[in-house]
Amino acid sequence: MRALLVLILTFATLPGFLPAQSAPWRLQAGADVTSVAEVSDAGYPAIPVSALLSLGARVSYAGGDIVVRLGGREVGLRVDSPGVTAEGRTLLMGSPVYSRGGVVYVPTEFLRILAGASGGLLSVDPQTHVARVDAAALASAASTPAPAAIPATPAPAPPAQTRRLVVIDAGHGGVDPGAVGPNGTREKMVTLAVSRRVAELLRDDPRFEVRMTRDRDTLIALRDRGRFANQWRDEGQPALFLSIHCNAHTSRAETGYETYFLSEARTADARRVQQMEDAAAQYEERPRGTGLDFILSDLRQNQYLRESSDWAQMIQNRLREVHPGPNRGVKQAGFAVLVGAFMPAVLVEIGFISNRAEESMLADAQQQETIARQLAAGVRDFFQVAERRQGS
Ligand SMILES: [Zn+2]
Incomplete structure (x- = not known):
């Protein structure tokens, strides 16, 4: 057995065996x-x-x-x-x-x-x-309609009175503080405060059904967050999943805001943020999902990639109106929290808690309100564009 393995490894590394790039x-x-x-x-x-x-x-x-x-x-x-x-x-x-x-x-x-x-x-x-x-x-x-020979499988059009489901996911919680700022501000408290305000703002509009993965200081496993979102969604109901976080960097000078949608991490910086956010899983008791789960989720998520990336851009545009910046743009990474939500899903990093100025901003109730209003506007933007597309 071992000899065979050695033979295969040797063969695989011979020059010329691998096709040229x-x-x-x-x-x-x-x-x-x-x-x-x-x-x-x-x-x-x-x-x-x-x-x-x-x-x-x-x-x-x-x-x-x-x-x-x-x-x-x-x-x-x-x-x-x-x-x-x-x-x-x-x-x-x-x-x-x-x-x-x-x-x-x-x-x-x-x-x-x-x-x-x-x-x-x-x-x-x-x-x-x-x-x-x-x-x-x-x-x-x-x-135009697909030819009769090919079975078309359009999603049934939702009735006009269908409420749009918005799932707000406050990052971290309970024993997982998330990132902690130089003055001791904990990410989990900022994300909860902002998430609550986003939920309240959207609940003022009867067209929205708003759910929170957590509305108090408690730990919810990353994979359960998306699973809850799927359970809350009725068949064919328009839905969005918004995960709210604060960024952190070993360099205290880093500032700004960025929004991620689910894909393979494309840059070293995106991988850094993904590792940081997925580290929350260390607090969870349950084992991680199997590789197969991920493949299936990845494929089911793919159909939402374009909508998710469009939505990420709308959120960046809204934050740009109020945030000192810089605008770090729309990025891609394979966050565990986004993998299981079968709907357009993004993760927004609303600022660097590791930077003293942004830590003060993130901890300030008035600034939290301002950010929450922009995020709520970003949610409305998505449905407005989606419904305009459907109507035309
Ligand atoms: Zn976080």
């Missing part, structure tokens, strides 16, 4: 271009399935299968299978879809199959590694 794919949707690196650790070129979002596709997980939707066309995939189902027929790729480290990868040849199934919306050049979607045609295809 190939050029990244350029995924173009109108003027937007996203560069995506190919991986070949399974022995064939593949890209993360989430990269298809850059082409305006929707990726969702349903009953063990992956469904990719592009302009009203649906294509089905399955992890560990080379099969692609489109219009009731199944094609076989040369290699299977696979998952590794919580990420699902599709062989790059899937891009050509998706192009074939897209009815001309998507064109793919495997030589130059360019995949281009006609954004204007995609927009009009998405607004």
Whole structure:
């Protein structure tokens, strides 16, 4: 057994065994271009399935299968299978879809199959590694009904009187103080005070159903926070999940505000913030979720990525009106608290508690009120834009 393992390791490290680094794919949707690196650790070129979002596709997980939707066309995939189902027929790729480290990868040849199934919306050049979607045609295809041959599965339109669910998640709590400022201000108390005000402000409007994952100084496990949100949501009910936190840095000079949506952490700074926020799990008694949970959650969350990133931008815009800054922008990270909430979800860092000036600001009731008003406005902005899109 050991000899075999040594042989495999030796073989894998021989020069020439690993394919040469190939050029990244350029995924173009109108003027937007996203560069995506190919991986070949399974022995064939593949890209993360989430990269298809850059082409305006929707990726969702349903009953063990992956469904990719592009302009009203649906294509089905399955992890560990080379099969692609489109219009009731199944094609076989040369290699299977696979998952590794919580990420699902599709062989790059899937891009050509998706192009074939897209009815001309998507064109793919495997030589130059360019995949281009006609954004204007995609927009009009998405607004026209899908052909009868393909079962369309639109979400049932919510009745006009449906209240929008807003889940407010005050970071940390109980034995977990979160970050602590130089003057002793605890993050858990700031997040609770601001969260309560956001909830009160939104409750003034009868169109909102507002829930808090905690409304007192108590510890709620990270994974339970999203789970509660899902339980509170009625089928088809419009919903948002807002997690409120304060940032901290070993450099006391750092200041500003930033908003995250769920994805792989893209920068060292995003990884730092993710590690800090996920460290709350050390206070939890229950074991963490299995890797499989994460894969399934990741896929179900994917369909909300675009809405989440749009919403993160709206919140940044609202904070910019009142916050001394700097505006540190919209960022991506794989926060445990966002993984389990199957709705648009963001985590906002409203300021650095590790900076003396921002600590004073965060501890001040009037400033908390100001920040809460902007966050509530950011929630209203999201629904206003979403409902305008639906109505047009
Ligand atoms: Zn925090």
